Amino acid sequence: MSIFLNMSRMKRLPFLLVLFALLTVNNHLLAQSGADTIKTHISGILNKWHNDASQANHEAYIGAMAPDGVYIGTDASEHWSVAEFSKWSKPYFDRKHTWHFTAFNRHLYLAPDGTTAWFDELLITQMGVCRGSGVLSKQDGQWKIAQYVLSAAIPNEVMKTVTALKWEADTAVIFKSFFDKAGLTGTIMILDPEKNRTMGYQPALWDSGYLPASTFKIPNTLIGLEAGVIDTGYIFRWKGEKRRLPQWERDLTLTEAFRVSCVPCYQEIARKTGLKRMNGYLSKLRFGAMDVNAGNLDLFWLEGSSRITPRQQVDFLERLYREELPLKKSVMQAVRRIMVNEVTAGYTLSGKTGWAVRNGNNYGWFVGYLETKGKVYFIATLVEPMNQDVVNDFAMARKTVTLEALKFLGIISN
Numbered sequence: 001m002s003i004f005l006n007m008s009r010m011k012r013l014p015f016l017l018v019l020f021a022l023l024t025v026n027n028h029l030l031a032q033s034g035a036d037t038i039k040t041h042i043s044g045i046l047n048k049w050h051n052d053a054s055q056a057n058h059e060a061y062i063g064a065m066a067p068d069g070v071y072i073g074t075d076a077s078e079h080w081s082v083a084e085f086s087k088w089s090k091p092y093f094d095r096k097h098t099w100h101f102t103a104f105n106r107h108l109y110l111a112p113d114g115t116t117a118w119f120d121e122l123l124i125t126q127m128g129v130c131r132g133s134g135v136l137s138k139q140d141g142q143w144k145i146a147q148y149v150l151s152a153a154i155p156n157e158v159m160k161t162v163t164a165l166k167w168e169a170d171t172a173v174i175f176k177s178f179f180d181k182a183g184l185t186g187t188i189m190i191l192d193p194e195k196n197r198t199m200g201y202q203p204a205l206w207d208s209g210y211l212p213a214s215t216f217k218i219p220n221t222l223i224g225l226e227a228g229v230i231d232t233g234y235i236f237r238w239k240g241e242k243r244r245l246p247q248w249e250r251d252l253t254l255t256e257a258f259r260v261s262c263v264p265c266y267q268e269i270a271r272k273t274g275l276k277r278m279n280g281y282l283s284k285l286r287f288g289a290m291d292v293n294a295g296n297l298d299l300f301w302l303e304g305s306s307r308i309t310p311r312q313q314v315d316f317l318e319r320l321y322r323e324e325l326p327l328k329k330s331v332m333q334a335v336r337r338i339m340v341n342e343v344t345a346g347y348t349l350s351g352k353t354g355w356a357v358r359n360g361n362n363y364g365w366f367v368g369y370l371e372t373k374g375k376v377y378f379i380a381t382l383v384e385p386m387n388q389d390v391v392n393d394f395a396m397a398r399k400t401v402t403l404e405a406l407k408f409l410g411i412i413s414n
Contacts, residue, residue, distance in 0.1 A: 039117070042136055048060075050100075050103065058093035065146075065148075066082065066146040068081075071148050071150075072149040074127070074130070076170070100125070100126070104122055106120070118136075119133065122153065131150075131152075132150050133151075134147045171408075172201055174408055175188060175201035175405055182397040183385060183386050183397070184384060186381070187201055187381070188402065189311065189380045194375055201405070211304075211306055213301065214263070215313065218320070219285055220270065221335050222332065222335050223281045225334060226331050227277055230269060232254060232338075233254075236252045236264075237251055248263070254338065270298045275292065275297050279292050284325075285327075286315075287308065287316050288307055288312045290306045310381075313380040317380075320332055321376060346412055346413060349368060349403075352368060353366050362385055363384040366381040377411055
């Protein structure tokens, strides 16, 4: 009897296996059918969204996006929250001056839990073929666009040309990140004389004039040495008076006074030079537009209406480096030695910082030149703190953003 029962069970086993397989396939097909239905629905949402833009339907267009969504455009600066994107786009929609995107190739992917989808699509646009990609999430039973990224589709064979065309714009974006990280605004001008090429950030500021502040210690040293009121072995004697910085409260050599930016020491040079000789030398040196009179002889570089632009700083430094100033070569060579700021295995950086206050705002300079691999680059960096109440790291930041810019450009290595 048990033998017949076992045989009966064995006969039923293949049937059960087939039934299980059919049920599994059917469930998979049902799941696939459900996923395809969801994908078709999502594709319709995206198509309508693009159509709402072309029809200038702002309410529906923005309404299709998640409240905490993000839109990222083709420009590196275009990273908007939905609220920001709504505000930016509204004037275009109001004027019926919107965009028309048509998807002609789209890939959709659905998360296993069915509440998140992501996609990429090729688009016909007024900018040619672009690629869109993004994420949708199901919120309160409705699919919403949580992120959309629009990017230009650039053929590989023209990438070098496009890269060259947008080099300056890309550099500006990256340099801005250096300034933002340091909490600064400002400009950098870097001259590569070998290639006759000027690089940097915020070129609109290169011809704006600012007080030279302590960058004037470079021409002041030149003038003092040329006039003979000091020499390279000169000692500035401290007479025990209280000074603004403790590092100034001691006897200082000329090199030490330059490196600690001793204002009282350089005021001494200006007074020894005298008004007539100072104006005479400044006229010959063409160091910006200095306003010097009997009342400000020892202050004109720190306050008042004296001005120099970043471009003028670079021009002056190049003439000094090439010993083209109307001064003794020995004087120019001595000042170049004093200006050495940093020496590494890969480069030598020479220059001077400056710090001034105009209309209650702090701003600072780093000007100089960098020698590396047989080449020289001339630099003028001007910065202002974004928060004028926080200037603790301001002094170091002038040089830091300069070095970061030089590293990015490949002029020096990390």
